[in-house]
Amino acid sequence: MKYDEEKKKIEFDAHIFHEGNHFRSYSFLGAHINDDGVSFRVWAPNAKGLSVVGDFNNWDQNSHRMEKVNDFWILQIDGIKKGEKYKYVIETWSGEKLVKSDPYALYSELRPNTASIVWDLENYSWNDQEWKANKKSYEPYKNPMNIYEVHLGSWKKPQGRENFQTYRELAEELPKYVSEMGYTHVELMPVAEYPLDDSWGYQGTGYFSATSRHGIPEDFKYLIDELHRYGIGVILDWVPGHFCKDAHGLYRFDGTTTYEYSNPLLGENEQWGTCNFDLSKREIHSFLISNAIFWMKEYHIDGLRVDAVSNMLYLDFCKESSPELKNKDGGNQNLWAIDFMQKLNTEIFKEFPNALMIAEESTSWPNVTKGKKENGLGFNYKWNMGWMNDVLKYMELDPINRKFNHNLITFSIVYAFSENYVLPFSHDEVVHGKKSLIEKFPGYYVDKFASLRLLLGYMMAHPGKKLLFMGGEIGQFLEWRFYESIEWQLLELEKHRELQEFVKNLNFFYRKEKSFWEIDHSYEGFHWLEANNNDCGVVSFMRKSEERDDFIIAVYNFTPVHYSKHKMGVPRFVDYEEVLNSDISKYGGEGRVNLEILKPRWGGVDKELCHIEINIAPLSVIYLKPKF
Incomplete structure (x- = not known):
């Protein structure tokens, strides 16, 4: 009676699975431990016959044959427990016998062995309740x-x-x-x-x-x-x-293209030596x-x-x-x-x-x-x-040639907010x-470290x-x-x-x-200050939060030239303080920093109405904050 009920349930699951809408297919396919032993279920629509083999039957292909229900093969084996190794032997209509691991196995043998292992995932008590509770209010767009x-x-x-x-x-x-x-x-x-x-x-x-x-x-x-x-x-x-395409895996699982496209032009992925999942099949959606x-x-x-x-x-x-x-x-x-x-x-x-x-x-x-x-x-x-x-192509260039490729470091802002x-x-x-x-960067040993600090500093402030x-x-x-x-x-x-x-x-x-990061996906959070100074190799921009007075100016020197009094436009007539400099000695630099408060002066640079003079070390990044 219990077995008949199980077959009826599989018919119901099968309908949803074939529609491509069974999003818990692992709950009925695979090996599932129950009070009497283990229930095995596998999708192999074009197989002629299937059996389950393992240590429990000395890997005998004839002792535990499965029954076909809809496109699924099922078998209850009493008396076996968690930890048993198993595989499916699939008999094809061409007479082959394929020995396959379970596509829904919860645990597997350590390579190079390939058997599936009967397992369940119930024997663990989670301790991340606080994490899960906090995640309910987590907004990825407005968080770091x-x-x-x-x-x-x-x-x-x-x-x-x-x-x-x-x-x-x-x-x-x-x-x-x-x-x-x-x-x-x-x-x-x-x-x-x-x-x-x-x-x-x-x-x-x-x-x-x-x-x-x-x-x-x-x-x-x-x-x-x-x-x-x-x-x-x-x-x-x-x-x-x-x-x-390993023989024990999904490749030609039941002797036919079960998981991959049947057309080899679509199914064969020659660049990686693999097979592409057939996304036209609703069953693959379910999987x-x-x-x-x-x-x-x-x-x-x-x-x-x-x-x-x-x-x-x-x-x-x-x-x-x-x-x-x-x-x-x-x-x-x-x-x-x-x-x-x-x-x-x-x-x-x-x-x-x-x-x-x-x-x-x-x-x-x-x-x-x-x-x-x-x-x-x-x-x-x-x-x-x-x-x-x-940015990597730009950083790999000899600094003397970067001015001819300046757009590589600035063009990204054109599309930075399209996604x-x-x-x-x-x-x-x-x-x-x-x-x-x-090792991508040119220059001497110390230049490479300076360049990596510069690169990471550029990534961190870029939207x-x-x-x-x-x-x-x-x-x-x-x-x-x-x-x-x-x-x-x-x-x-x-x-x-x-x-x-x-x-x-x-x-x-x-x-x-x-x-x-608060306005990371909109032009409202970004403002160019110095984008077109090809010859100088200095780039600067402002990043803004939702609070009007909360912003940072990021300044980059992509050349090995030291600019002790670089004049750059700033967006507000307020004092500025250096809050990070990649050239300080504890980071491996030479200490060419701006210790004093940077006072603005009237007089336009680029499109800004006021400017500051700043000390910028070679191959360095500086972050400035306003002092109100």
Whole structure:
């Protein structure tokens, strides 16, 4: 009788799943522990037959055969418990037998092993009630957001061990460090289970399974709990566009293109050696949106950075043009992907109104952070890849040539408020021969440190939220290596300690000053003071808060020339005080600062009616505040 009731329930779930509206599909698919044992359910619509194998039946493909209900295969196995390893053996109509991990597994074997493990997520008591209560009134647009991007496997490697820090070990150090450095959020590179370390987590197999490299699911919950206890929001890097082709994963799951597009021009992702999810299938909508909600509900994740959005949006992304790569209107936009993203964001914000949904979208696709009514995709943030590319290209130039490329440092304001942006210096910019941040800059050893302080000071005052990949804050000279720890030993050297101190103080300065983030998405919060001084290489602007008298003037010298009495326009005839200077000695500079109050004088410079004279060190950033 109980089994008949279960089949009826599956019929109901199946209807919603096929409609693309089952946003808790993990609640009925996968392996679920019950009073008698474990219920197994898997979607494999085109399979000829399925069985469950594991240690409990000596991996015998014939002992536990599943029954097909609708497009799902089900089986109750009594007497087995949490911790049992299992897989599905799928018999195809061509006679193949595929041995697959469970797409909905909650836990997986440590690579190179690939079995799923029966688990539940009930055996953990959360302690982040205060965090959750505060989040109800959190408004991301009017609050600081300074993100520390972390690859858990290489943040710190345990001494004398070849494996990784556990989630518990990370929880002892990472939250404290991030908090002490003044960051507001961490962004964790993909933690959903993946087979190959070299993929950094971007080629996944277990979308509902936190990687076993660092421990069990309860331990990952503990890490998030500790981050919340320290007041740190947690953003998860999420990969809904493509998946790896390993035999035990989603690839040709039931012998057919179950999860990927059937047309190889759409399904095969040759640039990454992966397969693209078929976003035209409503079942894939149910799978992926369920997964996004799963991480937020079950693991208390605060937001998702959605990877490779452009790859989903364009039918011909990184491909040769073809008539087959056109939509019904003749364009190259993937209308299925647009529909999926609009639905994804609608459902996320319906259940988690203050979530962060951040698109890594590398083209000029319009309205990424606008709603469906405005033909938008519905995200609330987008990485500003244009700003990142321009500013790094500019900083890599020999200073003598920067005056011929001045627009690279100023053009971003033209479009800075067209979307809600995050300014990213991510892991992608410090690998594959691109060099580490500090090694990108020309000049001598001390010039590189000065340039990095300048770059980070420019990012901090520029409109948009902030993101820095781990290692950048200590001036790591080597490119990031996923198999090695950050070069923490560099902090034994004075220049690296001084840089870290600068980043820490800069982070806390940003958090304290409302003018840097209160009006972050509107021209009302920004005013150019000096934008066109190509020859001099000095740039300055004002950032404003909602209070009329609360503003900061940010001044940048992108040349190695010292200007002891630089004349610059100011917006108000009031005294000004230097509140931050990257050239002070404790940050590794030479102390060319403005100790005295800066008195304004009448007389126009640029479009301002009054001006000050200011001492600006080479390759430095200065912040000024008015004294009323």
